[in-house]
Amino acid sequence: MNERSKMxxxxxxxxxxxxAGAAALxxxxxxxxxxxxxxxxxPSLVQDAVPPKLVPFPSGQVRLGPGIFxxxxxANRRYLASVPNDRLLHMFRVTAGIPSAAEPLGxxxxxxxxxxGHFAGGHMLSACALQYAGAGDDEMKAKGNALxxxxxxxxxxxxxxxxxxxxxxxxxxxxxxxxxxxxxxxxYHKILAGHLDMYVLCGNExxxxxxxxxxxxxxxxxxxxxxxxxxxxxxxxxGGMNEALFNxxxxxxxxxYLALARHFDHKRFFDPLADHRDVLRxxxxxxxxxxxxxxxxxxxxxxxxxxxxxxxxxxxxxxxxRTYATGGTSNDEEWQDEPAKLARxxxxxxxxxxxxxxxxxxxRHVFGWSGAMPAMDYYERTLLNTRLGTQDAxxxxxxxxxxxxxxxxxxGTAYGAFWCCTGSGAEEFAKLGDxxxxxxxxxxxxxxxxxxxxSWPERKITLVQETRFPEEEGTTLTVKTQGPANVPLxxxxxxxxxSWARRGVTVKINGEPQQAPAPVAGSYLRLTRxxxxxxxxxxxxxxxxxTESTPDDPTLQAxxxxxxxxxxxxxxxxxTHELIYGPYHPDxxxxxxxxxxxxxxxxxxxxxxxxxxxxxxxxTVGQPSAVRLSPLYQISGERxxxxxxxxx
Numbered sequence: 001m002n003e004r005s006k007m008x009x010x011x012x013x014x015x016x017x018x019x020a021g022a023a024a025l026x027x028x029x030x031x032x033x034x035x036x037x038x039x040x041x042x043p044s045l046v047q048d049a050v051p052p053k054l055v056p057f058p059s060g061q062v063r064l065g066p067g068i069f070x071x072x073x074x075a076n077r078r079y080l081a082s083v084p085n086d087r088l089l090h091m092f093r094v095t096a097g098i099p100s101a102a103e104p105l106g107x108x109x110x111x112x113x114x115x116x117g118h119f120a121g122g123h124m125l126s127a128c129a130l131q132y133a134g135a136g137d138d139e140m141k142a143k144g145n146a147l148x149x150x151x152x153x154x155x156x157x158x159x160x161x162x163x164x165x166x167x168x169x170x171x172x173x174x175x176x177x178x179x180x181x182x183x184x185x186x187x188y189h190k191i192l193a194g195h196l197d198m199y200v201l202c203g204n205e206x207x208x209x210x211x212x213x214x215x216x217x218x219x220x221x222x223x224x225x226x227x228x229x230x231x232x233x234x235x236x237x238x239g240g241m242n243e244a245l246f247n248x249x250x251x252x253x254x255x256x257y258l259a260l261a262r263h264f265d266h267k268r269f270f271d272p273l274a275d276h277r278d279v280l281r282x283x284x285x286x287x288x289x290x291x292x293x294x295x296x297x298x299x300x301x302x303x304x305x306x307x308x309x310x311x312x313x314x315x316x317x318x319x320x321x322r323t324y325a326t327g328g329t330s331n332d333e334e335w336q337d338e339p340a341k342l343a344r345x346x347x348x349x350x351x352x353x354x355x356x357x358x359x360x361x362x363x364r365h366v367f368g369w370s371g372a373m374p375a376m377d378y379y380e381r382t383l384l385n386t387r388l389g390t391q392d393a394x395x396x397x398x399x400x401x402x403x404x405x406x407x408x409x410x411x412g413t414a415y416g417a418f419w420c421c422t423g424s425g426a427e428e429f430a431k432l433g434d435x436x437x438x439x440x441x442x443x444x445x446x447x448x449x450x451x452x453x454x455s456w457p458e459r460k461i462t463l464v465q466e467t468r469f470p471e472e473e474g475t476t477l478t479v480k481t482q483g484p485a486n487v488p489l490x491x492x493x494x495x496x497x498x499s500w501a502r503r504g505v506t507v508k509i510n511g512e513p514q515q516a517p518a519p520v521a522g523s524y525l526r527l528t529r530x531x532x533x534x535x536x537x538x539x540x541x542x543x544x545x546x547t548e549s550t551p552d553d554p555t556l557q558a559x560x561x562x563x564x565x566x567x568x569x570x571x572x573x574x575x576t577h578e579l580i581y582g583p584y585h586p587d588x589x590x591x592x593x594x595x596x597x598x599x600x601x602x603x604x605x606x607x608x609x610x611x612x613x614x615x616x617x618x619x620t621v622g623q624p625s626a627v628r629l630s631p632l633y634q635i636s637g638e639r640x641x642x643x644x645x646x647x648x
Contacts, residue, residue, distance in 0.1 A: 045253035049303035052368035054438045057454050059133035062433040065451035069432045076429035079395025080127055088120040089150050091166035096157035106416035114182035117166030121151055122190025123423030129197040130430035141202050148198050148207045162213030175233055189239035196247055234266050237287040242294030246301055266291050273310040278317050278339055285330035289358040296365035315366050319378050325548040325558035326565050327382030330355045343553035349585040351401040353421035356386040357428050373522050376447050377499045385565045387428055389633030397425035400585040405594040405641035407586040443492040449475045461491050470564055471615040474540040481533040488530025495525045495539055500562045504542035545605040555646050557604040566629040570639035597644040604644050
């Protein structure tokens with residue numbers, strides 16, 4: 001038993017505060033910051049067995065500035081605030097026998113839906129907590145606290161077992177008996193994770209108590225099951241139960257939760273990955289990515305190298321051999337072909353949004369272990385092309401990002417969707433500041449070019465990043481120091497030079513060009529000098545057009561500008577509100593033909609040029625008729641193509 005688990009949390013917090021002393025030292029690195037909850041407001045009782053090389057700045061120390069990311073966060077926030085708590089709680093109360101006169105929600109939260117509660121009692125809690133952490137939003141914290149209190153009331157009404165859900169335990173009877181049931185533990189994971197986020201980011205003690213009771217019910221449910229029976233039950237989607245339970249162990253120090261987390265190891269899925277065998281063909285993508293996130297968290301807490309083997313091999317296979325130019329993965333929710341076989345996967349239901357959300361979560365773990373640049377290059381591309389642009393101006397989310405030429409983006413409705421991707425999107429757009437700035441014990445790493453501000457109180461330094469990237473090809477950093485005026489501060493700054501920034505990168509400090517060391521694409525530029533309050537760093541990152549083809553068909557090509565995938569704009573012909581809002585994906589029967597792109601040297605980018613005087617505006621050249629192109633994230637309400645069939 002971990003010794004600290006014998007102390008009460010209040011005792012431990014008091015001891016930790018006293019031990020901090022007056023010295024302003026950086027707190028120990030912890031992979032907890034690489035979780036869905038990006039940085040704790042309460043400490044973990046269990047130290048990581050394997051401290052990471054780098055950790056992201058906690059969300060409470062980062063604030064977004066004006067720009068497209070802040071606009072996206074605000075749109076999501078307006079949507080979250082618009083969903084009444086009584087409607088969110090309705091089916092929890094009905095299940096618990098508590099009277100409710102609220103109007104039920106629709107879609108996957110409707111009264112007969114077998115995933116009901118996943119958004120209402122799970123994703124919504126996480127999103128409220130993340131919004132509070134990332135923006136200091138007291139109203140969203142209050143909304144989450146009110147939900148936690150009422151969900152605890154439902155849990156108490158359901159009996160002493162600790163069970164909490166918006167449907168009865170009969171669903172788990174069906175799971176145990178091998179009868180048809182959707183994914184009860186998937187929903188349970190979302191509710192459990194939401195409560196942990198409310199505890200970690202908002203300090204809600206009641207949320208932790210509810211989570212522990214929920215875990216107690218799981219322990220009792222699993223206890224009588226034989227190994228073979230449990231292995232069969234694990235073929236039904238169970239989300240990130242292992243990750244949530246590892247986190248609960250970290251927060252409480254109770255070994256029972258560590259054992260419970262390990263019990264959710266899916267051997268049939270993990271064993272081939274541990275042996276470096278790709279057996280992903282035919283598997284449901286988003287069923288399995290959360291399991292690997294759990295393995296990553298297990299490695300950090302236990303030091304079990306097998307978990308790391310599983311996570312890193314899986315990450316490399318998906319990002320290098322099963323990923324489109326946009327950074328997304330899957331087709332119709334599955335990996336439908338062998339590695340590097342993507343040409344036949346460009347359908348109306350390509351790129352389930354949940355997959356991109358979860359791959360970014362996994363990437364944060366992988367990057368933290370090594371600081372390897374390919375991980376952050378992948379993160380940036382996926383964030384800009386498959387996350388940004390997958391909600392509309394009202395905060396409504398997409399399910400699939402179609403890659404079939406001539407189709408369009410589709411979104412859910414306000415109260416009639418609540419898809420899995422509605423929930424993961426609600427979390428994603430509440431935590432857009434979580435990966436911009438990273439650090440080790442002494443140095444800062446700037447990874448993403450997003451208008452924002454980051455503070456490191458222990459080192460008495462704040463960075464203010466002003467940029468319109470990607471409309472602006474670079475960024476400006478202003479150093480602010482909290483020490484005595486004119487006293488230099490020695491904090492090395494590492495600026496990410498992306499792999500796409502192949503030429504023309506320049507750095508100026510206070511207007512003076514820096515000659516050495518020269519910036520190198522795919523590495524960090526380390527700036528070491530005594531920083532004074534007001535110092536300015538100007539980083540220019542020229543972008544250029546380039547081409548990426550599918551690995552199995554070099555004539556199917558996407559055009560990129562820096563990290564941005566450019567989409568051909570094909571007009572709004574035949575589109576209606578009903579075709580755009582409500583469907584999971586666009587109707588392939590309503591596609592329009594897209595003319596092939598004539599290329600002289602075999603590269604699609606050679607047939608595209610910028611439109612002068614307009615930021616991020618392009619057009620085809622040398623074609624029977626010109627087509628305008630824009631970044632995919634800007635496309636909404638019109639037809640488009642990402643991949644072009646090229647002819648010479």
